[in-house]
Amino acid sequence: MKCISTFFAGLAVAASTVVACSAAEPSPADGTDDGAAITQRAPTFRNPVRGGVADPWMFQRDGYYYLTYTAVDRIILVRAKSVTGLASAQAVTVWQDSTPGRGKNIWAPEFHFLNGRWYVYYTADGEGAVHQMFVLESQGSDPMGPYSFKSRLATQNDFSIDGTVLKMPNQKxxxxxxxxxxxPQSLFIASMSNPWTLDSAPVLLSSPTAGWERHGNGREHPVNEGPEALYSGNRTFLVFSASGCETPDYALGMLEYKGGNVLDPRSWSKTPWPVFARSDANWVFGPGHNSFFTSPDGKELWNAYHAVTSSDGRPYGSCGGDRTLRIDKMNFDANGSPIFGVASATWTDLKLPSGDRGR
Incomplete structure (x- = not known):
């Protein structure tokens, strides 16, 4: 079988391989080529997809995958036509800011296409070195920019991170x-009058009250963070990360909108357990801070997340640069409920997203 392999090594992570396989070699029983058609094998990839990735945000646009993640002093985009190309694709800087109060410790950027423009939401040191939420606006429809600074979002002044946009069926x-x-670190929600302006006071939406939301720091580290919207038919969900990122038990939980006032926490229900968690058998620890992207042909939805792959036999989590990008296909039951499944095994061949030709 002819394969093209791209190798990368994430920080403190054993080297892994992304593999694009073309066609199986002929192997007739008599050892000769009888002219039969060569059996085609679908291209594959392996997790982790890219090393040194924390807080991944992926989207698919005009035949390309786009990936951004925490780069600390800038906002970057990685672009490739196939998942197999993300490992070695160049990270292009689309924004860097020397303005005091918004250019340091940049975390978890997200790109949202709203009203014909791209809006980039990111966290950075704000007033008094406390993290705040900021937004950029593109000049046109190209996700690569150029961008201009638009606004600081009026969240509470005491530590605001991991912001995302929720679009309800009425387009609000x-x-x-x-x-x-x-x-404790919790999820908050506010309504928006436009992509850069909040027009309501912050409302506490979800607090880390269950045991699975409180792992870390030796004993307890209650955290709800990294919210991401997920839509399935007429159902709306918010997937979030729970517990401290330093623990292997960092995991994904989920809220579902049940109707009524979106800003009323009673309109939402939380799963009583994580929907996606560590898999010791598959060497996946601390899976979280995810995003969702569609396959190139739009037929599949995929979950992109960071995790740690132990290389020394000791399960651990991380809040640092040794986290890696992993992706897994999403499924849904007959009622439209998301099925995350189990994190796929490390360094195992997986079928590429539908419509991805592996080039």
């Missing part, structure tokens, strides 16, 4: 983020 926009407000 809401902003959801993680922060502190006289309590």
């Amino acid at each position: 926009l809401y902003f959801v983020w993680s922060g502190h407000l006289r309590g």
Whole structure:
């Protein structure tokens, strides 16, 4: 079998391989080529897809996959036509800011296409070195930019991170983020009058009250963060990350909108357990801070997330640069409920997203 392999090594992670296989070699029983058609084998990839990735945000646009992640001092985009190309694709800087109060410790950028423009939501050191939420606006429809600074979002002043946009069926926009407000790190929501302006006070949406939301820091580290919208038919979900990122038990939980006032926490229900968690058998620890992207032909939805792959036999989590990008296909039951399944095994051949030709 002819294969093209791209090798990469994430920080403190054993080298892994992304493999694009073309066609199986002929192997007739008598050892000769009898002219029979060569059996085609679908291209494959392996997790982890790219090393050194924390807080991945992926989307698919005009035949390309786009990936951004925490780069600390800038906002970057990686672009490739196939998942197999993401390992070695160049990270292009689309924004860097020397303005005091918004250019340091940049975390978890997200790109949202709204009203014909791209809006980039990101976290950076704000007033008093406390993280705040900011937004950029593109000049046109190209996700590569150029961009201009638009606004700081009026979330609470005490630590606001991991902001995302929720679009309800009536097209009304809401902003959801993680922060502190006289309590543990929780999820907050506010309505938006446009992509850069909040027009309601912050509302506490979800707090880390269950045991699976409180792992880390030796004993307890209650956290809800990294909210992401997920839509299935007429159902709306918010998937979020729970517990401290330093623990292997960092995991994904989920809220579902049940009807009524979107800003009323009683309109949402939380799963009583994680929907996606560590898999010791598959060497996947601390899976979280995810995003969702469609396959090139639009037929499949995929889950992109970071995780740690132990190379020394000891399960661990991480809040650092040794996290890696992994992707797994999403499924849904007959009622439209998301099925995350189990994190796929490390360094195992997996079928590429539908419509991805592996080039």
